[in-house]
C-alpha cells in the first residue's frame with residue numbers, strides 16, 4: 001500500500017526553485033531517508049509533507065487524501081519532529097504534553113504512555129529548559145507521537161546527539177513501531193542503519209533512489225551518495 005505519494009512537486013521562493021518536479025512514493029512501513037548537501041531541498045520537502053508549507057505546483061497524497069484539500073485529515077495521520085521543539089517554557093514536560101494532548105483531542109492518559117516510551121516518566125515534573133539536548137529531543141518525539149500517528153516525519157533527529165543517544169533514539173522508534181518514517185539527515189551512517197531506502201536530493205531534484213537494504217555496508221551507500229551529487233566515489 002502506498003502511504004505517501006508525491007507527484008510533480010515544485011516549490012519556488014520568488015525566482016528561486018528549491019524543489020523541481022519531485023515525484024516518488026512511500027510504501028506503508030517503509031523508512032525513507034532524505035539525504036543531500038546543504039540547500040538540496042530536504043527540509044523544504046519535509047515541511048510540505050508536514051503541511052507546514054504549501055507547494056507551488058504538484059501534489060501530495062497521504063493514504064489517498066490530497067494534502068491541499070484535506071489538510072486536517074492528513075495532519076491527524078502524521079507526527080512531526082522539526083528543528084522547532086514546540087515546547088513551552090514555564091511548563092513542566094508533563095504539562096507540555098498535556099497541553100498538546102488537549103489541543104489535539106487526545107486522551108491525557110496517553111501522555112504517561114509516551115513519557116514512558118521515551119524514557120522520561122520520572123522527569124515529567126521538570127521544566128524542559130533544564131533538560132539536556134538529548135532529553136529535549138526525546139520530549140519533542142513524545143509530543144510527535146502523542147496522537148499515535150501512522151507516519152513520522154523527522155528533520156535531523158540525530159543533530160547534537162552523541163552516539164549513545166542516537167542509538168537510544170533509534171531504539172525508541174523501533175519500540176514505538178511507527179510503520180512509516182521519512183527522515184532528513186546528514187548522518188549517512190546512521191541514516192543507512194535506520195532507513196530501508198535513501199533518496200538523494202541535490203539542487204531541488206532527486207538524483208538517486210537507493211535501496212539501502214540491498215547494500216551490504218554504509219560505505220557502499222556513501223559511494224552511491226557521492227556519485228549522485230557529482231563527487232568522485234572513493
Ligand SMILES: Nc1ncnc2c1ncn2[C@@H]1O[C@H](COP(=O)(O)OP(=O)(O)OP(=O)(O)O)[C@@H](O)[C@H]1O
Nearest residue numbers: 013016017018036037038039040041042043044045
Ligand atoms: N523561506 C525561504 N525563502 C527563500 N529561500 C528559501 C526559503 N526556505 C528555503 N529556501 C532555500 O531553498 C533551498 C533549499 O533549502 P532547504 O532548507 O530545503 O535545504 P536543505 O537540503 O534542508 O539544506 P540543509 O542541509 O542546509 O538544511 C536553499 O537554497 C534555501 O536557501
